[in-house]
Amino acid sequence: MTPLIKRSLVEQAVDQLRARIAEGAWSVGQRLPTEPELASDLGISRNTVREAMRVLAFSGLVEIRQGDGSYLRTAVDPLQAVQAMSRCAVEHARETRHILEAEAIGLAALRRTEADLQALREALHHSEQHFHGDVDTYVACDLVFHQRLVDAAHNPALSELYRYFSSVVGAALQHNMTTVPRCQVVFDLHGQILDALEQRDPQRAKHLSRTLIES
Structure with missing residues (x-):
């Protein structure tokens, strides 16, 4: 070089x-x-x-x-695909999350393993430690948690799609956290989603995921 x-x-x-x-x-x-x-x-x-x-x-x-x-x-x-995603409208990004993320989390509630749950608990713990701190650090931790949620569906195609789309999720989250006061109730939805996965309750998991996306 x-x-x-x-x-x-x-x-x-x-x-x-x-x-x-x-x-x-x-x-x-x-x-x-x-x-x-x-x-x-x-x-x-x-x-x-x-x-x-x-x-x-x-x-x-x-x-x-x-x-x-x-x-x-x-x-x-995948740069071109990521760049195209980054230019999508906020409403289009939200619709895509509902279709991709919420449905994947519903599958995760049915397919998750104990190893998945342990990885999710660790990711959620790291997110919780940074929720009231540096925005960039928290967003990075939160994206790890969401990626692990999707990965728990054990569908490689969904995991790869979400990995590319997560750049849009991260940008939206960062914007929200720098313009709107942080809300503990919204963060607590993450733990509730994890509980739904532990209970193998796909309908509750999807409902909570959609609530979080709209928050």
């Missing part, structure tokens, strides 16, 4: 990393080089590398595992 000199350093780092992925530098599922290694290759700071990796994770190319590193999720760049 050549040192970056023009445009935003983050933008250039993202472009170079996308190019290396397209060229097959890493295989799907492979752990990517560490931040110091990438920073040395690109001739930039670790902070810039970290921001670039967040962009790639947001677009679905990379999965960042806390404390473990970053892994290549797919070699097919």
